[in-house]
Amino acid sequence: MVTDVVVVGAGYAGVMAANRLVSKGDGRVRVTVVNPRAEFVERIRLHQLAAGTGDAVAPLASVLDPRVGLRISAVTRIVGNSVPLPDGGELGFDRLVYAVGSRSAVREQAHTVGDLAGAQRLRRRLRELDAGDPVTVVGAGLTGVETAAEIAESHPHLAVRLLSAGPIGGGLPERGRRRVRARLRRLGVEVRTGVRAERVGSDSVDLDDGTALPSACTVWAGAFEVPDLARTSGLPVDAAGRLRTDESLVCVERPDIVGVGDAVAPPRRVAAHLRMSCQAAIPLGATGADTVLAQIDGRAPEPLSIGMVLQCISLGRRGGYVQTVRADDSARRWAVRGRLGASVKEQICRGTLRYIRSGDYRWAGGPRAGLDETDTGARVPS
Numbered sequence: 001m002v003t004d005v006v007v008v009g010a011g012y013a014g015v016m017a018a019n020r021l022v023s024k025g026d027g028r029v030r031v032t033v034v035n036p037r038a039e040f041v042e043r044i045r046l047h048q049l050a051a052g053t054g055d056a057v058a059p060l061a062s063v064l065d066p067r068v069g070l071r072i073s074a075v076t077r078i079v080g081n082s083v084p085l086p087d088g089g090e091l092g093f094d095r096l097v098y099a100v101g102s103r104s105a106v107r108e109q110a111h112t113v114g115d116l117a118g119a120q121r122l123r124r125r126l127r128e129l130d131a132g133d134p135v136t137v138v139g140a141g142l143t144g145v146e147t148a149a150e151i152a153e154s155h156p157h158l159a160v161r162l163l164s165a166g167p168i169g170g171g172l173p174e175r176g177r178r179r180v181r182a183r184l185r186r187l188g189v190e191v192r193t194g195v196r197a198e199r200v201g202s203d204s205v206d207l208d209d210g211t212a213l214p215s216a217c218t219v220w221a222g223a224f225e226v227p228d229l230a231r232t233s234g235l236p237v238d239a240a241g242r243l244r245t246d247e248s249l250v251c252v253e254r255p256d257i258v259g260v261g262d263a264v265a266p267p268r269r270v271a272a273h274l275r276m277s278c279q280a281a282i283p284l285g286a287t288g289a290d291t292v293l294a295q296i297d298g299r300a301p302e303p304l305s306i307g308m309v310l311q312c313i314s315l316g317r318r319g320g321y322v323q324t325v326r327a328d329d330s331a332r333r334w335a336v337r338g339r340l341g342a343s344v345k346e347q348i349c350r351g352t353l354r355y356i357r358s359g360d361y362r363w364a365g366g367p368r369a370g371l372d373e374t375d376t377g378a379r380v381p382s
């Protein structure tokens with residue numbers, strides 16, 4: 001008997017899950033991916049697309065196994081065992097893989113790099129600006145730092161500043177933060193910490209201390225948020241709207257739905273250390289596929305076990321900082337910086353496409369003792 005599997009979302013996690021299902025499923029599964037566009041968006045390169053130093057789009061056909069079916073559509077509801085499509089059709093399923101990912105929160109008149117349309121709009125705006133125009137990046141997590149550095153390096157005529165309430169590159173150890181700050185200084189980025197942006201206008205940013213900074217273009221690089229498809233479909237979600245699953249990524253109220261990638265919240269004891277990242281999304285997609293195959297075979301699925309390996313930051317095309325981390329995402333001693341760091345990061349970005357294309361992927365195991373044996377709640381957003 002052939003099992004019909006619908007994968008909603010063709011990002012890193014969804015493509016990995018679909019390709020792994022058909023390659024390990026030995027003809028037992030028929031897989032259809034539903035995605036709003038026929039292109040794969042390399043979100044980890046969207047700051048490059050915005051700055052004009054790279055292209056973040058590839059045809060989905062170039063990453064999906066030819067045995068995987070593709071429907072171009074944005075799913076608006078999951079109803080019972082079918083996915084109604086806006087064109088009036090519907091897709092029935094025996095199993096569904098929920099892989100809708102994340103995007104940047106939208107703030108007033110700010111630009112974003114969290115999704116394709118936002119990055120394309122930012123690219124157009126940057127090209128319109130004149131020498132000396134101020135560009136403000138708000139938020140100095142990894143995405144904000146990468147964006148400020150990329151714009152400053154590729155548009156040296158613009159006055160780029162980076163604003164943050166907390167330290168620059170907050171997840172890095174102090175040594176790493178120093179290196180990142182030094183590189184930003186060399187690129188001419190003005191860094192201001194301890195300030196909070198309250199309101200973003202078309203040509204200014206209001207700070208919490210009452211000052212209004214002139215800003216011809218403002219990029220909001222705060223935390224990611226997830227689509228509300230699970231919530232509007234009446235599926236169980238955490239406070240951030242992520243699908244709640246058990247340790248094997250099975251939805252807590254729907255054994256026929258498995259969640260993967262940024263849009264899911266497995267229990268903290270197996271997933272609290274997993275940042276919303278492509279680094280986690282790829283093994284989450286692979287684990288989700290293995291869970292579906294185990295269910296089909298009547299085997300108990302394995303619990304999630306994913307260890308973090310690196311924190312990688314590009315600092316323009318000629319600089320980067322790659323910090324090795326333990327499985328629980330805490331920093332190890334070893335780090336690579338400068339041009340070598342940039343080259344390592346570039347190789348990793350290229351590697352992601354190879355991994356998801358084959359569906360054959362091995363990854364580091366999670367922290368040995370688990371993070372919190374007593375807790376049963378879902379992971380919190382990073």
Ligand SMILES: Cc1cc2nc3c(=O)[nH]c(=O)nc-3n(C[C@H](O)[C@H](O)[C@H](O)COP(=O)(O)OP(=O)(O)OC[C@H]3O[C@@H](n4cnc5c(N)ncnc54)[C@H](O)[C@@H]3O)c2cc1C
Nearest residue numbers: 009011012013043075100101102261262276277278279281
């Ligand atoms: C600028 C930038 C730099 C980054 N750098 C790094 C990095 O260096 N390392 C790292 O590990 N991570 C990085 N990330 C984070 C990483 O890109 C995400 O965590 C990752 O993309 C999550 O993968 P995913 O498959 O869960 O979701 P996504 O890649 O977001 O894919 C989700 C897919 O689902 C589709 N979808 C959404 N809603 C629907 C719907 N209703 N119906 C059908 N399809 C739908 C979307 O269109 C998309 O194709 C970066 C992110 C950004 C924005």
